[in-house]
Amino acid sequence: FLTLAKCRVPRPIGTADPQDQHNLSNFVEMVVAAYRKGYDLDRLKLEQRLASAGKDDSSAAASPEDRAKQNLESAVLSQSMRIVMLTLETVFGANRESSS
Numbered sequence: 001f002l003t004l005a006k007c008r009v010p011r012p013i014g015t016a017d018p019q020d021q022h023n024l025s026n027f028v029e030m031v032v033a034a035y036r037k038g039y040d041l042d043r044l045k046l047e048q049r050l051a052s053a054g055k056d057d058s059s060a061a062a063s064p065e066d067r068a069k070q071n072l073e074s075a076v077l078s079q080s081m082r083i084v085m086l087t088l089e090t091v092f093g094a095n096r097e098s099s100s
Helices: 002-006 018-036 041-053 056-061 064-098
Strands: none
Touching: 002 018, 002 064, 018 041, 018 064, 041 064
């Protein structure tokens, strides 16, 4: 729902908890901005991996539990990114293709 709100699509009844919306707001804004710049899901995921590669130098020293948590968070982030991009493609994909 946050993806639709960022693109000013009318909001259905029964949306997510406001705290959850706040926590995901920056993430959704980043994905929407990338979509508007013409990024597809693969390019966005590549950019994300490259950006996190520079930050993950400390992961070699992390405990197995910490690495497992990082892997889980990465998987959730990847699926969330996919959901946002698919939402954008569903709502705006036809307009994007017809204007090309």
